[in-house]
Amino acid sequence: MSEILSQLSTAVIEGNLDDIIDMTQDALDEGLSAKQILDEGLMPGMDHVGVEFKAGNMFVPEVLRSARSMQASMTLVKPLLAEAGAEMTGKVLLGTVKGDLHDIGKNLVAMMCEGAGFEVMDLGKDIEPDAFVEAVKEFEPHVLGMSALLTTTMRSMEHTVKALEEAGVRDKVKIMIGGAPVTQDFSDQIGADGYASNAASASELAKKIRLVLGFHFQEKGAAKRVAHPF
Numbered sequence: 691m692s693e694i695l696s697q698l699s700t701a702v703i704e705g706n707l708d709d710i711i712d713m714t715q716d717a718l719d720e721g722l723s724a725k726q727i728l729d730e731g732l733m734p735g736m737d738h739v740g741v742e743f744k745a746g747n748m749f750v751p752e753v754l755r756s757a758r759s760m761q762a763s764m765t766l767v768k769p770l771l772a773e774a775g776a777e778m779t780g781k782v783l784l785g786t787v788k789g790d791l792h793d794i795g796k797n798l799v800a801m802m803c804e805g806a807g808f809e810v811m812d813l814g815k816d817i818e819p820d821a822f823v824e825a826v827k828e829f830e831p832h833v834l835g836m837s838a839l840l841t842t843t844m845r846s847m848e849h850t851v852k853a854l855e856e857a858g859v860r861d862k863v864k865i866m867i868g869g870a871p872v873t874q875d876f877s878d879q880i881g882a883d884g885y886a887s888n889a890a891s892a893s894e895l896a897k898k899i900r901l902v903l904g905f906h907f908q909e910k911g912a913a914k915r916v917a918h919p920f
């Protein structure tokens with residue numbers, strides 16, 4: 691790996707907000723492509739952050755700083771990726787469900803998914819089922835991620851799944867849920883496709899879903915999604 695790419699990985703891991711933009715510019719000046727910077731510099735850094743966070747060796751404030759550093763670098767890289775027509779890993783739509791104002795965990799999930807190369811649309815918090823439905827129609831994400839922190843708002847996840855069914859778009863997207871009171875059992879109960887207990891696992895699950903969908907597209911050559919592979 692080029693020296694500057696490994697420095698970029700380290701800058702993400704250490705949350706080096708002061709230097710990462712200059713480093714990114716140096717990498718571009720050296721002739722590295724935006725895709726190389728993302729795939730071989732920023733993403734390996736964020737992968738490492740995910741592993742350390744899951745292992746309990748990094749904590750929320752450090753992960754947020756790493757994610758902000760990655761985002762700072764992405765302000766230079768993203769427009770160049772778009773210009774080059776480079777494909778992102780996939781699309782993730784996120785939101786905290788209706789009635790729930792907790793968004794710190796959901797924001798972490800957004801950052802980890804961006805770190806994994808996904809294009810993320812974050813609807814914010816207190817999101818009505820119909821707003822999720824509209825966004826699924828417009829943004830056409832591969833994964834819809836819902837977060838809830840209150841036992842009282844978990845039911846909004848179920849209402850959203852129903853709203854997607856009623857709107858005829860349930861089979862167009864895989865649903866991933868998470869948040870402190872949420873469990874795999876609850877995910878199964880409401881007909882979601884998967885549960886992740888933390889932000890790093892959420893981005894891994896999104897990648898897994900994307901891989902399965904990609905494989906299916908290649909195998910069948912059709913835009914049909916696999917039913918509940920997880």
Ligand code: B1M
Binds near residue numbers: 799834837839866
């Ligand atoms: Co509230 N709150 N809060 N609160 N709050 C909790 C959740 C609570 C457990 C505190 C307690 O009583 N011990 C309790 C819920 C009890 C319950 O329902 N069982 C509670 C309550 C009761 C309330 C109010 C009702 C209080 C009141 O007004 N009487 C009220 C409700 C407002 C509303 O939502 N309608 C309320 C309000 C608030 C604040 C607005 C003040 C603030 C939120 C600010 C914000 O988010 N912008 C707040 C906070 C900060 C908390 C605590 C202290 C911290 C939550 C947090 O951010 N954790 C919380 C107690 C606690 O957890 N210690 C509490 C850090 C964050 C990184 O973790 O969100 O769990 P977390 O996310 C994790 C995982 O869950 C997972 O990944 C993240 C990190 O790896 N994850 C996902 C989350 N979403 C995911 C989605 C995925 C996958 C993984 O896929 C899509």
